[in-house]
Amino acid sequence: MDSDAVMAPLADAGGPQGHGNVHVALAGVSKVFAGREGGQDVHALGPVGFELRKGEFFSVVGPSGCGKSTLLDLMAGLTEPTEGEIRFEGRPVRGEVPEGVAVVFQEDASFPWLNVFDNAAFGGRQMGIPEAELRERVEYSLGFMGLTDFARAYPAQLSGGMRQRVCIARAMAQRPRLMLLDEPFGALDQQTRLLMGEETLKLWRETGSTIMLITHSIDEAVLLSDRIGVMSARPGRFLDILETGWRRDRGSETALDPRYGQLQSRIWGRLREESLKALGASR
Ligand SMILES: Nc1ncnc2c1ncn2[C@@H]1O[C@H](COP(=O)(O)OP(=O)(O)O)[C@@H](O)[C@H]1O
Numbered sequence: 001m002d003s004d005a006v007m008a009p010l011a012d013a014g015g016p017q018g019h020g021n022v023h024v025a026l027a028g029v030s031k032v033f034a035g036r037e038g039g040q041d042v043h044a045l046g047p048v049g050f051e052l053r054k055g056e057f058f059s060v061v062g063p064s065g066c067g068k069s070t071l072l073d074l075m076a077g078l079t080e081p082t083e084g085e086i087r088f089e090g091r092p093v094r095g096e097v098p099e100g101v102a103v104v105f106q107e108d109a110s111f112p113w114l115n116v117f118d119n120a121a122f123g124g125r126q127m128g129i130p131e132a133e134l135r136e137r138v139e140y141s142l143g144f145m146g147l148t149d150f151a152r153a154y155p156a157q158l159s160g161g162m163r164q165r166v167c168i169a170r171a172m173a174q175r176p177r178l179m180l181l182d183e184p185f186g187a188l189d190q191q192t193r194l195l196m197g198e199e200t201l202k203l204w205r206e207t208g209s210t211i212m213l214i215t216h217s218i219d220e221a222v223l224l225s226d227r228i229g230v231m232s233a234r235p236g237r238f239l240d241i242l243e244t245g246w247r248r249d250r251g252s253e254t255a256l257d258p259r260y261g262q263l264q265s266r267i268w269g270r271l272r273e274e275s276l277k278a279l280g281a282s283r
């Protein structure tokens, strides 16, 4: 499938009333960063056109430096596209994180001066959720993430994996309709990573929110997702968008499905070439 095939005209996204099954719509989105100190401009992304469906688990894989974080930042309203348009629930995304969207960043974004509870409450406080309700939500989210016993601990007392769980609990306590996760498990060891993947699936099932997960792990993408977008080397575009066909109540047994291996090798086939290009460009 080429990028045109997955590019949907913006009209399909409809207005605020008529967006139907489409949760986020991107049309002709590209990002060029102006060169620093007279250096060359960096065409980081695009043009990209695709739609996130309401309630789906969508993963993005692509070679490093291809523009994945740039794509997520654009969808979160943290940066503005150079060209094109992004709509969340039918409304243009511009200049701020829309209500209903929560982001977990690639780097540890816990605040060292706040304890785990206050870290997890941070997003909800900013949204102005009443304290009693917020307390309930945070307690639930910390419980969900296995952090109840650490509510009074500070990030410095936690492992990297636990700090990342704090950030996921923070996003979860906001009860977002869309969660954008940027390689949240990138720094974790393999076992913890597998467990966190299972937790993310559970969270997705329980909350019903739409999830977009950026990952550099092909296995993780295949195991967790409804659909997987495979990106080209920079400037990142979608080369392929694959449906896994998994059931909603899937678990680790999907790894035994013959389709698992097929999806893996198809993605790797695409990515191998692109990763070589990315390597070549950085030499
Ligand atoms: N603020 C910025 N200014 C200039 N260049 C940037 C900026 N952010 C990212 N880039 C460049 O854009 C490209 C894509 O970056 P990024 O989206 O972080 O890639 P990925 O997340 O896929 O590794 C890289 O070449 C990166 O150096």
Ligand SMILES: [Mg+2]
Residues within 6 Å of the ligand: 068, 069, 070, 106
């Ligand atoms: Mg990144």
